[in-house]
Amino acid sequence: MSKKVIALSVLILFVLVIGLTGCGQQTAKPAEPAKAKVLKAGADAAFAPFEFQDEKTKEYTGFDIDLIKAIGKQMGVEVEVQNINFDGLIPALEAGNIDVLISGMTITEERTKKVNFSKPYYRSGLSMVVKSDNNTLKSFKDLEGKNIAVQIGTTGANEAKKIKDAKVREFNNAPEAFMELKAGGVDAVVNDLPVNEYYIAKTGSKDAKIVGEPLNAEEYGIATAKKNTELAEKINKALEELKKNGEYEKIYMKWFGKKPPQ
Known part of the structure; x- marks a missing residue:
C-alpha cells in the first residue's frame, strides 16, 4: 500500500469520526426565564372606592385593588385582576377561573359554606x-x-x-x-x-x-376556594404582615382619609 493511499485512508477515517461525534452532540438551548407566579383575583369593578376603573388610565384601582396587590407583593406573586359581576364572583371561584376574590364582600354564614374567608380586613x-x-x-x-x-x-x-x-x-x-x-x-x-x-x-x-x-x-373578607386552604393561610399571613409593617394603614389612609379602627 502506497503512502498516498495510507494518508487518504487516515483522512477519510478522521472525517468520519468528527462527523459522528457532531451527530451525538445537541446544541444547548438558552435557558428560558422563569415565569412569575400569577394570582388571579376577581372583583366587581363598579364598587368605588373599593374597586373601579380609572376613567383616564382604564386601569382597575381602589382600596381592594391596592390591598390585594400589596398582599401579592408580600407573597412574591404578581396579581392579575379580572372584572366579574358581583353575583358571579363565588361561582367563578368555585369553577377555578380565579384564585381569590376581593370585592367588598361581607363575611356571612351562608357564604362561608361555599368559600374560605380571610380574617376581616374592613368593617362596614x-x-x-x-x-x-x-x-x-x-x-x-x-x-x-x-x-x-x-x-x-x-x-x-x-x-x-x-x-x-x-x-x-x-x-x-x-x-x-x-x-x-x-x-x-x-x-x-x-x-x-x-x-x-x-x-x-x-x-x-x-x-x-x-x-x-x-x-x-x-366585616369584609378575602375569599378563596374551600379546597385551597394553603392559599387562605398565605393570604392571612400576608395581611397580618401588612398591618404590622404599616402598609395596610397607608392604603387605608389613601382611600378613606383616616386611620383604620383599632
Missing part, C-alpha cells in the same frame, strides 16, 4: 341614600312600601327584601342603582356605607344624601 355597615330634596325618608323604617334600588347579590339586597311591602329592584352594580335614584325610578338606594359616602362625595351632595343610622355592622 349598610346605609340608605335618598334624593337631596327628600325630607320624608329618614330611617330604614320609613322605607316600608317604598321602591328601593340595590346591587344584586349583596347584603344590602338581602336586608331590603326584609322591609315590609318594599318593592326591591336589583341592579348589576352600584352606579346603575344610583342612576335609577337620580332618574326618580326609586325612592332610595340601600348599599354599604363607604360606597354611599363615596358617591355623595363625587356628586357634591347635589343629587343625593345619606339619611338615618347605619344598619348592621359588617
